[in-house]
Amino acid sequence: MADDIKPRIRVPQNPKKGDVLEIKTLITHPMESGQRKDTQGNTIPRRIVNAMAVTYNGKPVFSGKLEPAISANPYLSFFVKVEESGTLAFEWKDDDGSVYTAEQKITLA
Amino acid sequence: MRIKVRRPWPAALKGSRSEVGDGRGALSLCLAASVIALLVAPATVAVAQTRAPAPLHLEGSAAPEPWTRYRGWNAARWDDYNTLARRDLTRPPGQEIEIATVTGDPKKGQELAFSRARGGGCLACHVMGTSSQETPGSFAPDLSEIGAAGRTDQWLFNYVYDARVYNPQTSMPPWGAHGFYTKGEVGDIVAFLKTLKAPATFKDALDDPQKRKQPVEDREALDPFVNPAAERIEVGAALAAKPVGNGKSCVSCHADAKAAFAGWATSMPRWEPRLNKVLGVEEFIYRHAKATLDVDWRMQSTANTDLSVYLHSLSNGREIRVDASSPEAKAAVARGKTLTETKIGQLNFACIDCHTQEHGALKWLRGQWLGEFRGQLDHFPTWRTSRGTGETWDVRKRFQWCAVQVRANELPPDAPEYGDLELYLKSLNQGLKLTAPNIRH
Numbered sequence: 001m002a003d004d005i006k007p008r009i010r011v012p013q014n015p016k017k018g019d020v021l022e023i024k025t026l027i028t029h030p031m032e033s034g035q036r037k038d039t040q041g042n043t044i045p046r047r048i049v050n051a052m053a054v055t056y057n058g059k060p061v062f063s064g065k066l067e068p069a070i071s072a073n074p075y076l077s078f079f080v081k082v083e084e085s086g087t088l089a090f091e092w093k094d095d096d097g098s099v100y101t102a103e104q105k106i107t108l109a
Numbered sequence: 110m111r112i113k114v115r116r117p118w119p120a121a122l123k124g125s126r127s128e129v130g131d132g133r134g135a136l137s138l139c140l141a142a143s144v145i146a147l148l149v150a151p152a153t154v155a156v157a158q159t160r161a162p163a164p165l166h167l168e169g170s171a172a173p174e175p176w177t178r179y180r181g182w183n184a185a186r187w188d189d190y191n192t193l194a195r196r197d198l199t200r201p202p203g204q205e206i207e208i209a210t211v212t213g214d215p216k217k218g219q220e221l222a223f224s225r226a227r228g229g230g231c232l233a234c235h236v237m238g239t240s241s242q243e244t245p246g247s248f249a250p251d252l253s254e255i256g257a258a259g260r261t262d263q264w265l266f267n268y269v270y271d272a273r274v275y276n277p278q279t280s281m282p283p284w285g286a287h288g289f290y291t292k293g294e295v296g297d298i299v300a301f302l303k304t305l306k307a308p309a310t311f312k313d314a315l316d317d318p319q320k321r322k323q324p325v326e327d328r329e330a331l332d333p334f335v336n337p338a339a340e341r342i343e344v345g346a347a348l349a350a351k352p353v354g355n356g357k358s359c360v361s362c363h364a365d366a367k368a369a370f371a372g373w374a375t376s377m378p379r380w381e382p383r384l385n386k387v388l389g390v391e392e393f394i395y396r397h398a399k400a401t402l403d404v405d406w407r408m409q410s411t412a413n414t415d416l417s418v419y420l421h422s423l424s425n426g427r428e429i430r431v432d433a434s435s436p437e438a439k440a441a442v443a444r445g446k447t448l449t450e451t452k453i454g455q456l457n458f459a460c461i462d463c464h465t466q467e468h469g470a471l472k473w474l475r476g477q478w479l480g481e482f483r484g485q486l487d488h489f490p491t492w493r494t495s496r497g498t499g500e501t502w503d504v505r506k507r508f509q510w511c512a513v514q515v516r517a518n519e520l521p522p523d524a525p526e527y528g529d530l531e532l533y534l535k536s537l538n539q540g541l542k543l544t545a546p547n548i549r550h
Contacts, residue, residue: 004343004347006340006343008333008334008340010334024334028340072498073337075334
């Protein structure tokens with residue numbers, strides 16, 4: 001299912017100004033480590049999400065470099081303190097050059 | 110073509126299971142008819158029974174051939190012990206061994222009793238005094254005062270060596286007769302038992318199996334952030350829409366699969382006359398897809414499990430209502446019940462030993478809570494958190510796991526015995542609401 005790459009985002013409901021929100025992210029991805037061999041003994045080429053970055057209204061709030069030991073379908077969560085309504089922009093970088101993006105609007109009560 | 114039962118069936122059951130002839134003459138007609146029938150998607154059972162049967166590829170096994178055990182599982186073979194298919198292998202118990210006084214090393218006996226290295230250790234089922242080093246179970250009697258119970262050495266020795274000489278239906282594995290411990294080691298264990306004379310004390314409620322809280326599974330099973338198997342619903346749905354084999358896909362015929370299959374999984378498994386056995390969802394996926402799409406979605410392949418997850422999910426929230434009304438289905442249910450009472454494997458356990466209240470159900474097996482039959486079949490396929498980074502298992506794989514846990518050779522997932530077992534167990538889960546994929550330890 002290497003081509004079914006789909007990001008998922010989960011943010012808390014009805015946030016208020018000043019709240020610290022836990023943002024959960026999950027991306028369906030095989031995260032092929034590059035260490036495995038196929039039945040013919042050939043190395044299966046590495047293909048992982050190697051980096052993730054998140055901005056809120058353009059300002060970076062979270063970023064990470066991912067390594068081959070990270071499981072398939074990496075699930076990353078982090079906390080953001082929100083002082084204003086805005087948009088979280090997510091970006092995952094794939095070894096094959098693809099970039100997957102997602103956005104999540106946050107409206108403060 | 111003839112379908113052959115691959116394994117000898119015990120004489121008592123032979124009458125209900127015979128070879129069947131071919132229905133192929135009618136099959137091409139059925140194929141066209143059933144496509145139409147499935148498109149109009151009758152929702153009730155009564156209508157479903159009158160429509161042409163779904164085309165099935167009837168030849169061969171629906172499982173990988175030859176069947177080999179999963180990687181990472183205990184690779185040992187237990188060819189000398191019963192399986193669900195061969196119930197004539199385990200040697201019957203011998204005579205009570207006469208032994209006046211047991212001499213043994215209690216310290217060595219304690220090490221053997223507490224070690225998990227060989228059958229799992231006594232603490233899995235028994236509390237054994239205050240010296241218990243880890244969370245003990247409550248499956249079997251508390252042995253903390255067995256040394257003061259007035260039992261003879263001979264009784265203690267035989268009870269550990271092979272308790273069947275006193276009680277043929279005992280849940281106690283024949284530790285000596287089945288080769289887990291030598292006679293000398295059983296003597297050491299008996300010497301240790303004789304030192305147990307004071308009631309157990311526990312450091313906290315978690316340690317005491319009588320006070321330990323029953324676990325409750327209340328996670329959001331259908332949330333992919335909680336249950337990684339939940340995202341396989343979409344993967345299965347995508348697979349159903351993808352052209353395969355002969356260029357067609359599931360949705361070529363089942364345009365509105367969501368409506369057509371709503372409730373279908375709650376009616377499975379069912380008796381299938383063309384195969385002369387009980388047919389479950391996963392075997393159906395292989396045989397139907399092979400016949401209609403020319404694709405090889407064998408049981409236990411990722412594709413098969415994904416489709417099973419998807420098809421089960423379309424019945425979520427609906428009550429299980431398997432049909433066990435036909436004479437053949439009734440016979441299958443009866444066979445399934447017999448299978449649950451059959452002692453298998455080196456540990457010599459039957460399903461009922463752990464999963465009925467008369468025996469081990471609703472008790473602790475070390476830190477694991479043993480459930481009853483009812484409540485076990487409403488959540489498959491299920492994500493198993495205890496398996497490495499997690500795996501999605503259909504119910505047949507769970508049956509296989511049980512077999513290997515009691516040290517019996519598992520059967521291929523499409524074995525007719527598993528069909529009988531699944532139908533019997535599912536009939537005991539009648540009325541429970543399906544939630545799949547679910548999540549379990």
